[in-house]
Amino acid sequence: xxxxxxxxxxxxxxxxxxxxxxxxxxxxxxxxxxxxxxxxxxxxxxxxxxxxxxxxxxxxxxxxxxxxxxxxxxxxxxxxxxxxxxxxxxxxxxxxxxxxxxxxxxxxxxxxxxxxxxxxxxxxxxxxxxxxxxxxxxxxxxxxxxxxxxxxxxxxxxxxxxxxxxxxxxxxxxxxxxxxxxxxxxxxxxxxxxxxxxxxxxxxxxxxxxxxxxxxxxxxxxxxxxxxxxxxxxxxxxxxxxxxxxxxxxxxxxxxxxxxx
Numbered sequence: 001x002x003x004x005x006x007x008x009x010x011x012x013x014x015x016x017x018x019x020x021x022x023x024x025x026x027x028x029x030x031x032x033x034x035x036x037x038x039x040x041x042x043x044x045x046x047x048x049x050x051x052x053x054x055x056x057x058x059x060x061x062x063x064x065x066x067x068x069x070x071x072x073x074x075x076x077x078x079x080x081x082x083x084x085x086x087x088x089x090x091x092x093x094x095x096x097x098x099x100x101x102x103x104x105x106x107x108x109x110x111x112x113x114x115x116x117x118x119x120x121x122x123x124x125x126x127x128x129x130x131x132x133x134x135x136x137x138x139x140x141x142x143x144x145x146x147x148x149x150x151x152x153x154x155x156x157x158x159x160x161x162x163x164x165x166x167x168x169x170x171x172x173x174x175x176x177x178x179x180x181x182x183x184x185x186x187x188x189x190x191x192x193x194x195x196x197x198x199x200x201x202x203x204x205x206x207x208x209x210x211x212x213x214x215x216x217x218x219x220x221x222x223x224x225x226x227x228x229x230x231x232x233x234x235x236x237x238x239x240x241x242x243x244x245x246x247x248x249x250x251x252x253x254x255x256x257x258x259x260x261x
Contacts, residue, residue, distance in 0.1 A: 001035065001036070001037040001038075001039050001076065001198070001236050001237065001238040001239065002027075002030030002031075002033070002035035002037065002038055002039065002239065002240075002242045003039055003041075003202065003238060003239065003240050004023055004026055004027055004030070004038055004039060004040045004041070004064065004068075005041055005044070006020070006023045006040065006041065006042045006060045006061055006064050007041065007042060007043065007044045007060070020060075020063040020064055020067075023040075023064045024063070024064055024067040024068070027040075027064065027067065027068045027071060028071070030242050031071060031073055033242035033243035033246065034242055034243060034246035035073070035242045036073065036074065037073065037074045037075070037076055037094075037095065037236070038068050038071070038073060038074070038075050038076065039076040039077075039078050039095075039097055039238060040061055040064050040065055040068060040075065040076065040077060040078060041061065041077070041078030041079060041097075042056075042057040042058070042059075042060030042061040042079070042084075043057050043060075043079065043081075044128070045099055045128050045173075050129075051127070051128070054081045054083035054084050057079065057081060057084050058083075058084050058087055061077065061079070061084070061088070062087070062091075065077065065088055065091055065093060066091060069091060069092055069093070074094040074095060074118075075093050075094050075095070076093065076094065076095035076096070076097045076118075076120070077093045077095070077096055077097065078097045078099075079096070079097075079098065080098050080099055080100040080107075082104060082106035082107045082109075082110050083106075085098075085107065085110055085111075086110055089110070089114055089117060093117070094117065094118055095117065095118040095119070095120060096111065096117055096118070096119055096120070097120040097122075097168075097198075098119070098120065098121060098122065099122045099124055099170070099173065100122075100124070100127075101121035101122055101123065101124075101147075101148075101151040102119065102121055102151065102154075102155065103151070108154070108155075108158050111155065111158065111160060112158040112159045112160060115161070116164075117164065118164050118165075118166065119155060119160065119164050119165050119166065120166045120167070120168055120198050121148065121151045121152065121155065121165065121166075121167055121168065122167075122168035122169075122170045122173065123144045123147050123148055123167075123168065123169055123170035123173065124170045124173035124174050125173075125174035126174060131173055131174035132174065134174045135174055135175055135176050135179060137175075137179065140175060140179040140182055140183055141182065141183055141186045141189055141190075144169050144170070144183060144190070145189060145190055145192075145193060148167045148169070148190065148193055148195075149193050151167075152165055152167060152193065152195055162194070162195070165195050166195060166196045166197070166198045166235070166236065167190065167193060167195045167196070167197055167198070168197070168198045168199065168200065168238075169183055169187065169190060169197070169199065171183065171184070171199060171200060171201055171204060171206070172200070172204045172205060172206060177205070177206040177209040177210070180204070180206040181206065181210075184201075184225065184228055184229065184232070185232075187199075187229060187232040187233060187234070188232040188233045190233070191233045196235035196236065197229075197233055197234045197235055197236070198234070198235065198236035198237075198238060199226075199229045199234045199236070199237060199238065200237075200238035200239075201222055201225035201226055201229060201237075202222045202226070202237075202238065202239040202240045202241065202245075203215050203216075203218045203219075203222055203240055204218075204222075204225075207221035207222060207225060208221075219241055219244060222239065222240075222241065222245075223241075223244060223245060223248045226239065226245055226248065226249075227248055227249075227252050230249065230252060231252070237249070
């Protein structure tokens with residue numbers, strides 16, 4: 001899953017693709033690098049980011065979504081606003097990726113009415129302005145698992161087929177660096193929930209905390225985290241650096257297949 005941030009303030013590439021033409025060119029580049037899914041978002045979710053209105057967010061993502069939908073690849077909308085989700089569904093997006101896990105009544109009504117869209121529900125606490133103060137877990141893995149289980153069950157009760165649901169443990173969202181790595185070490189525990197896992201470690205602050213590297217120097221650390229994530233059962237990797245990640249996955253898969261021979 002290649003990340004397309006149509007934003008001026010994302011933590012890693014804010015402003016690089018804020019213009020629609022640049023974002024569309026970036027979509028094409030990510031596909032050439034080997035992306036299977038384009039995840040397009042118009043509002044930053046970094047700690048401290050300011051919220052946009054639905055109209056502002058839609059103005060950013062609409063032209064990019066329209067272009068991406070003509071590229072012959074799965075297109076995901078990264079948004080937590082039902083009004084933006086509804087417009088994107090009208091365009092024909094394939095996936096809704098909600099960092100708030102469809103907790104609002106409006107979001108639940110919307111997704112229950114669309115039988116063909118894929119859904120990614122992520123764990124977090126609070127919002128972008130408060131989440132880094134909400135890290136008091138007795139056991140981060142158990143609590144993330146309980147939350148994701150409850151959201152998947154709520155979606156199922158709303159009529160959503162299990163095959164449409166993917167879960168995201170939310171690395172970096174309302175979690176300290178030690179908690180993120182504890183969650184990664186025990187990520188395979190989440191497979192007991194019975195749903196595919198999507199993970200996003202790419203360029204995250206925890207990688208910088210461990211390596212001392214600036215955000216634009218975290219590719220090796222991102223690749224290491226991504227390989228550990230798939231070794232522990234992740235099905236989808238949400239990344240900025242698609243080509244490098246594709247190569248790393250190919251090596252991982254070759255070694256895994258040889259080990260099974």
